Amino acid sequence: MSTKEKSLNFIEQIIEEDLKNGLSPNKLRFRFPPEPNGYLHVGHASAICLNFGLGIDYQSPVNLRFDDTNPAKEEQEFVDAIKKDVEWLGFKWAEECYASDYFQQLYDWTIVLIKKGKAYVDSQSSEEMAKQKGTPTQPGVDGPYRNRSVEENLDLFERMKNGEFEEGTHILRAKIDMASTNMLMRDPIMYRILHKHHHRTADKWCIYPMYDWAHGESDYLEQISHSFCTLEFLPHRELYDWFLDQIYDENKVRPKQREFARRNLSHTVVSKRKLLQLVQENFVTGWDDPRMSTISGMRRRGYTPASIRNFADTIGIAKRDNLIDVSMLEFCLREDLNKIAPRVMGVLDPIKLVITNYPDGKEEWLEAENNPEEEVMTYRKVPFSKEIYIEREDFKEEEDKKFFRLTLGTEVRLKNAYIIKGEKVIKDANGNITEIHATYDDDSRSGSGSEASKRKVSGTIHWVSVNHAVKAEIRLYDRLFIDESPDTHKDKSFLDFVNPNSLKTTIGFVEPSLKTAKEGDSFQFQRMGYFCVDRDSSSDNLVFNKTVDLKDSWEEKGKKEENVINNSLKDINKYFKVETEEERAAIQNAIGENIKTIGNYSLLQNSLKKNINNNKSSLLFANFILKYSDKIKASDVETDTLNKLYSMSLKSESPFVRYEVIQNLKSDSANFDAFKTQLSELKVSEKNEAVSALLSNVL
Numbered sequence: 001m002s003t004k005e006k007s008l009n010f011i012e013q014i015i016e017e018d019l020k021n022g023l024s025p026n027k028l029r030f031r032f033p034p035e036p037n038g039y040l041h042v043g044h045a046s047a048i049c050l051n052f053g054l055g056i057d058y059q060s061p062v063n064l065r066f067d068d069t070n071p072a073k074e075e076q077e078f079v080d081a082i083k084k085d086v087e088w089l090g091f092k093w094a095e096e097c098y099a100s101d102y103f104q105q106l107y108d109w110t111i112v113l114i115k116k117g118k119a120y121v122d123s124q125s126s127e128e129m130a131k132q133k134g135t136p137t138q139p140g141v142d143g144p145y146r147n148r149s150v151e152e153n154l155d156l157f158e159r160m161k162n163g164e165f166e167e168g169t170h171i172l173r174a175k176i177d178m179a180s181t182n183m184l185m186r187d188p189i190m191y192r193i194l195h196k197h198h199h200r201t202a203d204k205w206c207i208y209p210m211y212d213w214a215h216g217e218s219d220y221l222e223q224i225s226h227s228f229c230t231l232e233f234l235p236h237r238e239l240y241d242w243f244l245d246q247i248y249d250e251n252k253v254r255p256k257q258r259e260f261a262r263r264n265l266s267h268t269v270v271s272k273r274k275l276l277q278l279v280q281e282n283f284v285t286g287w288d289d290p291r292m293s294t295i296s297g298m299r300r301r302g303y304t305p306a307s308i309r310n311f312a313d314t315i316g317i318a319k320r321d322n323l324i325d326v327s328m329l330e331f332c333l334r335e336d337l338n339k340i341a342p343r344v345m346g347v348l349d350p351i352k353l354v355i356t357n358y359p360d361g362k363e364e365w366l367e368a369e370n371n372p373e374e375e376v377m378t379y380r381k382v383p384f385s386k387e388i389y390i391e392r393e394d395f396k397e398e399e400d401k402k403f404f405r406l407t408l409g410t411e412v413r414l415k416n417a418y419i420i421k422g423e424k425v426i427k428d429a430n431g432n433i434t435e436i437h438a439t440y441d442d443d444s445r446s447g448s449g450s451e452a453s454k455r456k457v458s459g460t461i462h463w464v465s466v467n468h469a470v471k472a473e474i475r476l477y478d479r480l481f482i483d484e485s486p487d488t489h490k491d492k493s494f495l496d497f498v499n500p501n502s503l504k505t506t507i508g509f510v511e512p513s514l515k516t517a518k519e520g521d522s523f524q525f526q527r528m529g530y531f532c533v534d535r536d537s538s539s540d541n542l543v544f545n546k547t548v549d550l551k552d553s554w555e556e557k558g559k560k561e562e563n564v565i566n567n568s569l570k571d572i573n574k575y576f577k578v579e580t581e582e583e584r585a586a587i588q589n590a591i592g593e594n595i596k597t598i599g600n601y602s603l604l605q606n607s608l609k610k611n612i613n614n615n616k617s618s619l620l621f622a623n624f625i626l627k628y629s630d631k632i633k634a635s636d637v638e639t640d641t642l643n644k645l646y647s648m649s650l651k652s653e654s655p656f657v658r659y660e661v662i663q664n665l666k667s668d669s670a671n672f673d674a675f676k677t678q679l680s681e682l683k684v685s686e687k688n689e690a691v692s693a694l695l696s697n698v699l
Helices: 010-020 042-057 076-088 099-115 126-133 150-161 211-222 231-247 272-280 295-301 305-315 326-340 512-516 553-575 581-596 601-610 616-628 639-650 655-667 669-685 689-698
Strands: 030-032 062-066 096-098 119-122 171-174 189-193 207-209 226-230 256-260 263-265 322-324 350-355 363-369 379-385 387-391 411-414 419-427 433-440 470-477 503-510 522-525 529-533 542-548
Touching: 010 042, 010 226, 010 256, 030 042, 030 226, 042 062, 042 076, 042 226, 042 263, 042 295, 042 305, 062 076, 062 099, 062 211, 076 295, 096 099, 099 119, 099 150, 099 171, 099 207, 099 211, 099 231, 119 150, 150 189, 150 207, 189 211, 207 211, 211 226, 211 231, 226 231, 231 256, 295 542, 305 326, 322 326, 326 522, 326 529, 326 542, 379 387, 379 512, 470 512, 553 581, 553 601, 553 616, 581 616, 601 616, 601 639, 616 639, 616 655, 639 655, 639 669, 655 669, 655 689, 669 689
Parallel strands: 030 062, 062 096, 226 256, 263 322, 350 433, 470 542
Antiparallel strands: 119 171, 171 189, 189 207, 350 387, 363 379, 411 419, 419 433, 470 503, 522 529, 529 542
């Protein structure tokens, strides 16, 4: 390994142990094995960084091998996209390989297995096979074709290869153990018939190997020393080794499969099937939509290779599946862009500001630094004139102690320019401000060294000269999903959590230095965030994608929503202490309105679960969540959890809790009948008039 000292992750420990036990360092070889049936996503990026990172650390070759064994779903487009992604991330592969390179060798080995009685042609339907295979707790039984003669199997397999049979009529299975506790070992499928055109082998083959047969043997043919994959392949390891046992030559390197945890990312999905669904159902514009978790989408959004590599290194390798907060990835991105992105000025929601005492027709080209993080500072010139655009949100007509930008009668500094003072506004017939008038201090130019230039003012705002402004389309992207784990909820489609505000488009103005910006160029629009030039951009129509905010706005939003929960619980304590119905109703309405503002489904789910206990305030709050939230309904809650809430609430000492749970049950027709007996018993003993009246109404 490299001589630099660092703690080893468990993957590196496996390699080090093998080297210690006699594996020659020059026998180390790794691989990244994508299936070309879609575009790579951020999860693949981590796997790429792992395998190619090991290659760099151990100075060993890494193959890029395409698992192209299913022509029904694979295309050359995906092969090309994958190669582009790996190169863009900064890695070079030793050899470009394909499972299809080995189709003939795999076929030849299969013939040997048939002759040894270790493989046979099965002619059952898929339904019959499923029954015959058993369950995790019940062993399988031998199928009716398991003991076909070698001669019959060879004949049928040859005819399968020659295309004499329709898809689904026959498969080839390995003959292993139908009673194995590992269901993957119960005579797994090795080949199926597919009459599909293959992007590399054309129509040469009518049978295609399954992943488990092709993968380990491909590793062996390429002499891969360590085959790393995600945890869902752990049960496959036994089969991986069984197949190798059939063809292994002790004079060659025997590949070793080991597994690491999938690193899931919050507010995303990383299933190719689900990503494809987003594309096909037009939730996004394509695989490279900047909202997608694909590498091509991230590249178009403005992510940098260094930020993704640093993210992969930061989160490391784990043995258990975990959910990584996307804010960690965004942090790595900001950290990189902060070093390399030039600072420029762009106004996204423009309003005209006229500097009334600035000479008509005059223009100045002021000096502005490109990036304060540069080791050697560089500068550019930006034009200044009598009329400029500023952000609409940077002006308020009336002074506000918490507002540190421009108001009438107050001063602010224009970035790299002068101090101005708000004087008056021009409004249209509807009372909307259309123009701001201000005056400037001509002795206050930034960097001039004058006393006026050193004067402290309430804030600094950015701007663009009207006469020199370049119009641009600005695409404001946000996270595609409003929930941190959109594809893990019971009876909910991940599509239910698509963020309706994930893309907003506006027309803004940028400084003229950006007129020559090219696709992929990244900039920090001062005070607004990081942006990059989109591929739709042209010399006549600049298009910028918002890459990421300057700060984590989602973290702030999350904290606000958590505060709403905590404050609501405090208010519920007051609910029980006030004396009048009017006061109590006001508190309940306020809590209800607050609950409606919470968009985080997982936060609502967790808050509901945590508050199912014998405390009356907690139970009332859990019922309020069900009553007021439009994000979570009774049907979204696990049955046991919901039953516990209903049962405990009906037994609560507080009539307010009993009243609310009865109302929730009244709205929950699916579960109402299950609690009819308990409701009837409560009606007999209930002493609170309001609860009694409600019970009479619902029963």
